[in-house]
Every structure is written in C-alpha cells, then in structure tokens.
Amino acid sequence: MEYLNAHGYNTHFRPITLYKGDLHTYGIQQAKFGRYVNVPAISGNSDYGDLNFGNTKAGALLEIFDESLNEINTTVVWM
Numbered sequence: 001m002e003y004l005n006a007h008g009y010n011t012h013f014r015p016i017t018l019y020k021g022d023l024h025t026y027g028i029q030q031a032k033f034g035r036y037v038n039v040p041a042i043s044g045n046s047d048y049g050d051l052n053f054g055n056t057k058a059g060a061l062l063e064i065f066d067e068s069l070n071e072i073n074t075t076v077v078w079m
Helices: 002-008 048-053
Strands: 016-022 027-030 034-040 059-066 071-078
Touching: 034 059, 034 071
Parallel strands: 016 034
Antiparallel strands: 027 034, 059 071
16 A cells, blocks of 8 residues: 555545456455455466365456446456
C-alpha cells in the first residue's frame, strides 16, 4: 500500500486490484488497498502442485467491470 501511495495511487479514494498468476489455487482477498486476486493457471496441475497443494485444476478468470454500479463481476472458468 505504501508503494502504491508513493507512486501516486491514492488507495483511499480509488481501490485497486492486484492480479497474480497462481499455479495452485484461485482466490480473492480484500486488503487495505483493494483486492488481491490469485488467478488460476490454464496449465493446471503438476506433480509438485499435487504433492504440496492437493489436486488442482486448470482455469481462467473473466472479470467485467460495471461502471454504472462501480462493481466487478468475477467468473472462474474451470477447464
């Protein structure tokens, strides 16, 4: 959050979303600055992922921002 504020992104007035590609899981977490999103990998599972995180599935993320409602609609597409 401090990095964002130092670079001109005032997170008090305009929350942001940080996206991270993740080989193992999908998840959305609310934080001080806005949202932190782990996007599922389209490559799916691996031996390492299965051993350390359980059976994982390939997936993708579709997000649509509705400006009139100031709302993000999120859909996970599992493959």
